[in-house]
Amino acid sequence: MPSVFSVHPPSFSKNEGAEILHQKFGLSGKTLELYSERDQNFIVQTDSNKKYILKVFNPAEDRSVLDLQHAATQFIKEQDPELGVPLQVGGICEITKGSHTFFLRLVEYLDGQFMKDTQIKDADYLKTGQFLGRLSHALAGFQHPGAMREFAWDVQPAYLIRERLKYLKSENDRDTVSHFLDEYETNVIPISDTLRLAVIHNDGNDHNILVNEKGETTGIIDFGDMVYSYQALEPAVCMAYTALEKNDPVTVMAPVLKGYHSCFPLKDDELKSAVYLSCVRLCITVTMAAWRKTLYPDNEYLTVSENAAWTLLKSMERENLSDWSCRLMEYAK
Structure with a gap:
């Protein structure tokens, strides 16, 4: 279709x-x-x-x-x-x-520098999380029929990711994505009834977040990926993309989650789910890039995060996500 x-x-x-x-x-x-x-x-x-x-x-x-x-x-x-x-x-x-x-x-037009074009200190990621928490507060109670959709950039329809596995060239890459989908289905789906749903921005990445000369987050653009999904996905998306190309991803992911939680408190199950949601979002990134570059090989933007996402996924595949989940929750609280 x-x-x-x-x-x-x-x-x-x-x-x-x-x-x-x-x-x-x-x-x-x-x-x-x-x-x-x-x-x-x-x-x-x-x-x-x-x-x-x-x-x-x-x-x-x-x-x-x-x-x-x-x-x-x-x-x-x-x-x-x-x-x-x-x-x-x-x-x-x-x-x-x-x-x-x-x-x-x-x-x-919003003034500001894209986060991707700015040297951001680790401490500033806490402020980014706080900004997203404020955004969630401002969206609290908002409903719209346009958000009630099955959407490829939402983590909920994980079967769509599995359908795109055929576009990955190597069995090793397919195994990597399958690993994180299995982790999600084992650790998040069983508690999904406890995870709140809301209309979220769903694309808080460094191409959409604006910062000032002090590194403070001042705005966010591109609301085209909005969807009714897990509340915890809002910080998880940002955690995923801000961790790209970082030597120690937790030093970025943890303050984003902590900042978000300080402004928009998450339940324990939501905090625990964040790292799994981040990894699934990265799986969407690499499988969407693999599929869509077969359709539009000249559109370089389709693969802007692909290589860095693979690097992070391969690194996270060696980690114990259950341990990460607990550590991130403890840090955020």
Whole structure:
């Protein structure tokens, strides 16, 4: 069945982006294309020197997912006005090119440096966790039908990961991913009834988290992966990606979890599950990259975290995750 992951993303030129900006939003200015996994994004600088992000969505995207992002960011701002999230400007529009219709959103541009482009001290990861905890507080009680979906970047439908094992080239790699799925099914599924579910951002990685010159987290972008899933998955996703390319992953993962827990307290079972959820998220990363680069070999962004994710997974495969689980819970508390 076609999805946003298998349907070719939009491919508008910079000039077409400028025309869309003028035609649909009444603004004139320059556009510069940004990388994207499945959509197309332009940074816009208007003639009046204001900045926005123009998002052209994959033609397979459901309108409810756009409505979800708009409703969620509005809800967050109402609950915690100081949190940096990109609000929508104007309404959701459509444009047709060839036989495809694309949804469009114009959102605010948030100032700040991406975490990936900044030297972050270990102590700053605690603040990142605290920011995500505030985000969860602001989202508490938020519901939307667009979040109630089976989604490839959610850890819950683990069978989707197993279906993608065939795209991994080596038996050793398939065994590695299977190992973590087995760990998840042994240690998390039996306690899943005790794990709270909520609408979460689900993509707190260093390409989406913004920091200031002091290394403090100031904002988060890209709400396209929002889903109704485990509350503990919110810090777990961040733990997974911030640990990439670190010599000692626990020195990053632990403060993220501790910071999150200090602002949004997790139950013991949720704290224990975090490391398993982090590893499953990395399994999604490597299997999605293996699958999608067969479809779009020229899109380098699809594999931006692949090698580092494999390195971390191979390292974690040698660890006792039960021991890690207990140590992380003790540190967070």
